[in-house]
Amino acid sequence: MAPNLTLGSTDIYSARPAVRQANQSTFKYLYFGGLLISRLPKWIEYGAFILAFVAGFINAIGLISLDHQAISHLSGTVTLLGASFLDAPLRTSADLTGVLLSFLLGASLSGVLLHSRTLKLGHHYGLALIIEALLIFWSIYLFSNGSYYGCYAASAACGVQNALATKYSGAIVRTTHMTGIFTDLGIMFGSALRGEELDKRKLILFLLIIAGFITGGTLGTYLFRVYLFNALYIPAFICLILSFVYTAYSKRKHLVTAERI
Numbered sequence: 001m002a003p004n005l006t007l008g009s010t011d012i013y014s015a016r017p018a019v020r021q022a023n024q025s026t027f028k029y030l031y032f033g034g035l036l037i038s039r040l041p042k043w044i045e046y047g048a049f050i051l052a053f054v055a056g057f058i059n060a061i062g063l064i065s066l067d068h069q070a071i072s073h074l075s076g077t078v079t080l081l082g083a084s085f086l087d088a089p090l091r092t093s094a095d096l097t098g099v100l101l102s103f104l105l106g107a108s109l110s111g112v113l114l115h116s117r118t119l120k121l122g123h124h125y126g127l128a129l130i131i132e133a134l135l136i137f138w139s140i141y142l143f144s145n146g147s148y149y150g151c152y153a154a155s156a157a158c159g160v161q162n163a164l165a166t167k168y169s170g171a172i173v174r175t176t177h178m179t180g181i182f183t184d185l186g187i188m189f190g191s192a193l194r195g196e197e198l199d200k201r202k203l204i205l206f207l208l209i210i211a212g213f214i215t216g217g218t219l220g221t222y223l224f225r226v227y228l229f230n231a232l233y234i235p236a237f238i239c240l241i242l243s244f245v246y247t248a249y250s251k252r253k254h255l256v257t258a259e260r261i
Contacts, residue, residue, distance in 0.1 A: 045205050049212035050242065051161055051175035054235040056216025058136070058154055059176075061224045061232060065143070069151050072158040073177030074103055095148055102152040106135070106159025114164065125164060126250070129243035132160045136236035143229035150229070161239075178213055181206050 055072040062071035070076045081096040109131060113124040135157035142150035162176040174180045185206050192198045216235075223231035 045208050047242070048175060048205060049208040050238060052209045052212030053216035053219075054238055055158055055161060055176040056213035057220035057235045058158060058216075058232065060217040060220035061229070062151060062154060064221060064224060065229070069099065071099070071151060071154045072162075073179070074100055075177075075179070095151070098149075098152050099155045102155040103159035103162075106132075106156035106161075107163035108159075109156075110160050110163035126243040126247040128160055128164045129239045129246065132157045132164075133236045133239035133243070135160065136232055136239065140229050140232045140236070143232070154232075175209060175212075178210060181209055 059070060059072035062069045077096055077099050081093060081100070084093040084096060110128050113128050113131075135153045139150040139153035139157065142153055158176045162174065185203075188198060188203065188206075219234075220231060223234065
């Protein structure tokens, strides 16, 4: 029988620890989007590293080319948009708005394809990665012709990826920007200092994402100096390879499951 929580009842005091524990469990479940780190497949760390590498690679090229535009994250772009209203040409404001809307469009595409908040094989993750690759190919063509619209295509690709990773892991894995990762790390360390157990797998996951983003930024900067925008073929082909690997893995898992049945 459920405890009596009516105001004035003596049972409410004995029930408080249980209620508090239940609330904490509920918060943890909601905070991780309904999918805890421990329930993620073992290979998610590798996928997170690779996707962060792709985002860091693309962002580095955006930052050192054209108008030094950040592509994989939007906080700086929103700030620049606000500042542009004061003393920048209208075209600058329009371009910055285009980058923001392109990211939104890319995330919306992922939302249409991935109509679930939980990790399930068979969903259209492979297709989403193919769309990301095509957007990167398109950005190469636009960038190579000196068009700022290349930022739109690259931003849309990052929007697809970030929404894909969020959907794929219940908002645990963010691969196109590091602010949330460092915030979560700070919370983890603060909790550890308070005496709570440190989640080692979560720590490793976050460190791999940071390492992937930094590695992508380093290699992207170096290869841009050598190949200019053609360097973007690397993240594009990585997305295609990931798509094929995921599709093959998904089909294999379904076959194994069918044989067991």
